Amino acid sequence: MAPDAPRSLLERRVVIVTGKGGTGKTTVAAALAVAAAKAGKRVLVAEMGRDEHIPRLLCPGSPAVGYAGRELMPGIHAMRIDPFAALGEYLALQIGLKPLVDSVMHNQAFQQLMGAAPGWRELITLGKIWHLDQLRDPDGSPRYDYIVVDAPATGHGVTFLDVPRVVVSAVRAGPLHQHTEAVEALIEDPDRTLLLPVTLAEELPVRETNELIARVRSDLAIAVDRVVVNAVAPAPFPTGLEDLDEVLARLPDSIALGALPPPSQLAACARTLRLRHELNSGFVTEIAAGTALPLVILPRLQGGIEGPREIETLASALVAVPSWEVA
Amino acid sequence: MNASQFAEESLELGRIVVCVGCGGVGKTTVAAALALEAARRHRKVAVITIDPARRLADALGVGQLGNEPQEIPRDQLTALGVPEDGGLFAMMLDMKRTFDDLVERFSEDPAARDNVLANPIYRHVSDALAGSVEYSAMEKVFQLCEQGRFDLVVVDTPPAQHALDFLDAPQRMVDFLESRIVQILIHPAMAAGRFGFKVFHRGARKVLQLLERISGLGFLEDVSEFLMAFEHMSEGFRDRAIQVRELLLGPEAAFVLVAGPARESALQAEQLHDRLEATGVPLSAVLINRIHRWPGDSGVPPLAADTPPAATDVAKLEEALANSEGPDFPAEAAAQAAIAAATGYAEQVRRDVRATESLQRRTERQGRYWGTIPELAEDVHDLAGLGHVADLIFERSAGG
Numbered sequence: 001m002a003p004d005a006p007r008s009l010l011e012r013r014v015v016i017v018t019g020k021g022g023t024g025k026t027t028v029a030a031a032l033a034v035a036a037a038k039a040g041k042r043v044l045v046a047e048m049g050r051d052e053h054i055p056r057l058l059c060p061g062s063p064a065v066g067y068a069g070r071e072l073m074p075g076i077h078a079m080r081i082d083p084f085a086a087l088g089e090y091l092a093l094q095i096g097l098k099p100l101v102d103s104v105m106h107n108q109a110f111q112q113l114m115g116a117a118p119g120w121r122e123l124i125t126l127g128k129i130w131h132l133d134q135l136r137d138p139d140g141s142p143r144y145d146y147i148v149v150d151a152p153a154t155g156h157g158v159t160f161l162d163v164p165r166v167v168v169s170a171v172r173a174g175p176l177h178q179h180t181e182a183v184e185a186l187i188e189d190p191d192r193t194l195l196l197p198v199t200l201a202e203e204l205p206v207r208e209t210n211e212l213i214a215r216v217r218s219d220l221a222i223a224v225d226r227v228v229v230n231a232v233a234p235a236p237f238p239t240g241l242e243d244l245d246e247v248l249a250r251l252p253d254s255i256a257l258g259a260l261p262p263p264s265q266l267a268a269c270a271r272t273l274r275l276r277h278e279l280n281s282g283f284v285t286e287i288a289a290g291t292a293l294p295l296v297i298l299p300r301l302q303g304g305i306e307g308p309r310e311i312e313t314l315a316s317a318l319v320a321v322p323s324w325e326v327a
Numbered sequence: 328m329n330a331s332q333f334a335e336e337s338l339e340l341g342r343i344v345v346c347v348g349c350g351g352v353g354k355t356t357v358a359a360a361l362a363l364e365a366a367r368r369h370r371k372v373a374v375i376t377i378d379p380a381r382r383l384a385d386a387l388g389v390g391q392l393g394n395e396p397q398e399i400p401r402d403q404l405t406a407l408g409v410p411e412d413g414g415l416f417a418m419m420l421d422m423k424r425t426f427d428d429l430v431e432r433f434s435e436d437p438a439a440r441d442n443v444l445a446n447p448i449y450r451h452v453s454d455a456l457a458g459s460v461e462y463s464a465m466e467k468v469f470q471l472c473e474q475g476r477f478d479l480v481v482v483d484t485p486p487a488q489h490a491l492d493f494l495d496a497p498q499r500m501v502d503f504l505e506s507r508i509v510q511i512l513i514h515p516a517m518a519a520g521r522f523g524f525k526v527f528h529r530g531a532r533k534v535l536q537l538l539e540r541i542s543g544l545g546f547l548e549d550v551s552e553f554l555m556a557f558e559h560m561s562e563g564f565r566d567r568a569i570q571v572r573e574l575l576l577g578p579e580a581a582f583v584l585v586a587g588p589a590r591e592s593a594l595q596a597e598q599l600h601d602r603l604e605a606t607g608v609p610l611s612a613v614l615i616n617r618i619h620r621w622p623g624d625s626g627v628p629p630l631a632a633d634t635p636p637a638a639t640d641v642a643k644l645e646e647a648l649a650n651s652e653g654p655d656f657p658a659e660a661a662a663q664a665a666i667a668a669a670t671g672y673a674e675q676v677r678r679d680v681r682a683t684e685s686l687q688r689r690t691e692r693q694g695r696y697w698g699t700i701p702e703l704a705e706d707v708h709d710l711a712g713l714g715h716v717a718d719l720i721f722e723r724s725a726g727g
Contacts, residue, residue: 020350020351021349021350021351022349022350022351022352022587022592023351026591027591051598053591056594057591200351202706203381203382203706203708204351204378205351207381236664236668236671237664237668238660238664240656240657240660241656241657241660241661241664244661244664244665244668247648247651247653247656247661248648248665250651250652250653251647251648251651255643255647256643257640257643257644257647258636258637258639258640258643259629259636259637259640260629260630260636260640260641260643260644260666261623261628261629261630261669262623263647264622265621265622265623265669266644266665266666266668266669268622269622269668269669269672269673270665270668270669271704272672272702272704273668273671273672275704275705276702276704279704279705279706302671302674302675302678303674303675303678304589304590304675304678304682305589305590305591306590
């Protein structure tokens with residue numbers, strides 16, 4: 001018996017998108033922002049790397065959004081969480097003396113020390129996400145209804161979610177303890193926060209995703225209820241014609257087909273597409289078995305991801321009900 | 328530069344090949360294929376991988392973390408065309424151990440070494456801190472080159488967010504060790520005699536108090552303990568960092584940029600290309616992995632989504648299919664499906680050309696080798712597969 005279908009992706013407030021490099025994690029984060037905005041939500045999409053990719057995908061040619069952030073398209077704000085900027089903001093809030101904080105932040109020695117100190121980047125980044133979740137407009141309504149976080153590649157992705165717990169247990173009292181507890185409560189609340197892993201149906205990403213899910217289950221209290229499998233090659237031929245490439249391969253190239261490519265080329269294209277589809281399908285089965293989670297399958301788009309149009313296509317596929325059935 | 332010039336300069340005459348690129352583009356496969364190719368060219372090669380796919384790791388005999396290169400058995404190499412005087416060794420990098428080895432090497436005595444190894448900050452530095460992964464990869468390359476056991480070392484760099492972090496990593500570590508705050512933590516009294524210290528000291532104290540107030544941690548105590556234990560090693564690390572950098576930027580090293588054919592991947596490759604140039608890295612080649620290549624000789628697909636083929640041509644294909652031997656099947660649907668599939672494939676070929684053409688122009692204009700490796704129907708997971716990839720990189724066989 002299949003368990004109940006998970007809730008809609010749009011029901012949470014914070015979705016942390018994670019995945020190995022090259023899996024299309026950022027594309028999925030952008031598509032999720034578009035889907036949420038279409039559903040009428042006020043969306044913030046936050047990147048965590050040193051480079052910005054979201055503006056290029058949603059709004060080609062737009063300048064960088066930076067830490068301050070900007071509305072990229074109606075209903076979608078984008079920003080990049082820079083740990084140093086977030087730290088400055090936090091210190092200013094805590095201490096209240098902006099000039100003092102500025103002088104500290106600009107102190108080279110301080111920067112060097114923080115450059116080497118472990119853990120704080122993760123903590124301050126999650127703290128910023130908590131803060132964004134708490135922001136209210138003057139009328140008391142939340143500034144953002146939906147926050148999409150484009151997390152770093154998985155190796156670091158899980159570690160960074162573990163930091164609040166470590167800090168809460170290490171720091172027994174004081175403001176840092178309280179603040180971190182609030183962050184931890186947000187991360188661990190399945191009604192508010194969801195971890196969304198993205199993978200490709202290929203060997204390395206599948207292995208890493210299986211390991212990620214195992215680690216989330218054993219070490220972390222964050223909710224995860226589905227896996228996004230990106231760029232899955234669709235079945236290339238209709239039912240009943242599964243061996244089409246072999247039929248084509250039997251035709252001699254001496255047959256004249258006018259302006260069409262010769263049969264051997266048609267067969268080669270068809271064979272490549274079929275084998276890629278079979279390879280992907282095998283790994284889709286493997287990820288379903290390895291994670292015991294329902295899957296959201298995103299098709300590989302023929303023309304690739306070039307901009308907003310393709311992101312829209314993925315947006316609708318992304319919020320469809322995930323499936324326990326493996327193609 | 329053509330394929331054979333690239334092979335000659337970097338694989339036959341060079342001492343180091345560094346594969347750089349963003350995550351998920353198949354750097355490990357390319358690094359291993361280049362190493363195999365060099366072995367075929369009579370060289371004794373070690374390939375260092377960071378995180379190979381399980382089956383590829385097994386094929387290379389590096390399924391277990393070893394941290395020392397393991398030789399690929401001779402009979403397997405002979406089957407792949409590696410001559411008697413060529414050899415291939417592979418290892419998977421154990422980052423933590425590489426770093427520990429380094430501490431051991433630069434420690435004055437066993438007590439100092441144990442102090443460092445047991446310090447909580449060190450444990451963080453060695454497995455979590457930015458740069459240490461990159462640092463240990465480059466350190467291993469340097470060790471292997473220094474030993475002189477191998478003619479060539481090929482390295483697959485870590486999938487760092489910024490693929491060039493490894494170049495700066497040794498310097499960053501030295502900068503930190505030599506930074507003023509570190510000096511003050513170690514030698515408060517000595518630093519006090521210096522000009523300008525008072526001003527700085529006040530600032531530093533404020534910073535430290537602030538940190539402790541916010542964190543409530545004994546973090547600073549650990550830091551100063553660690554630094555004190557580490558102090559004597561600073562010299563060794565600095566010399567080492569300079570040597571590693573010289574080797575990597577010198578004439579015996581060749582950098583190979585590996586990228587995927589999709590638009591986003593090509594854009595990232597161009598950014599990386601900019602950074603490599605700005606750093607003065609000797610880039611030798613750009614290899615696009617898993618590109619869609621049209622099976623015909625010309626490489627130009629004769630189909631496009633926006634120009635449907637003539638009905639008379641479709642009828643010809645339909646007729647040929649109807650007349651073909653074998654079990655009955657709907658010829659009309661089959662002809663449509665065959666054309667649809669080939670058109671879809673043609674669009675992927677065009678997409679890849681569009682996405683990579685600016686990178687290609689730039690690479691060729693600067694006299695570097697531009698190579699493409701077609702998408703294969705299966706993942707590469709054995710030595711024969713690596714041999715095939717090497718053939719494709721050096722254009723010894725058409726298409727996949």
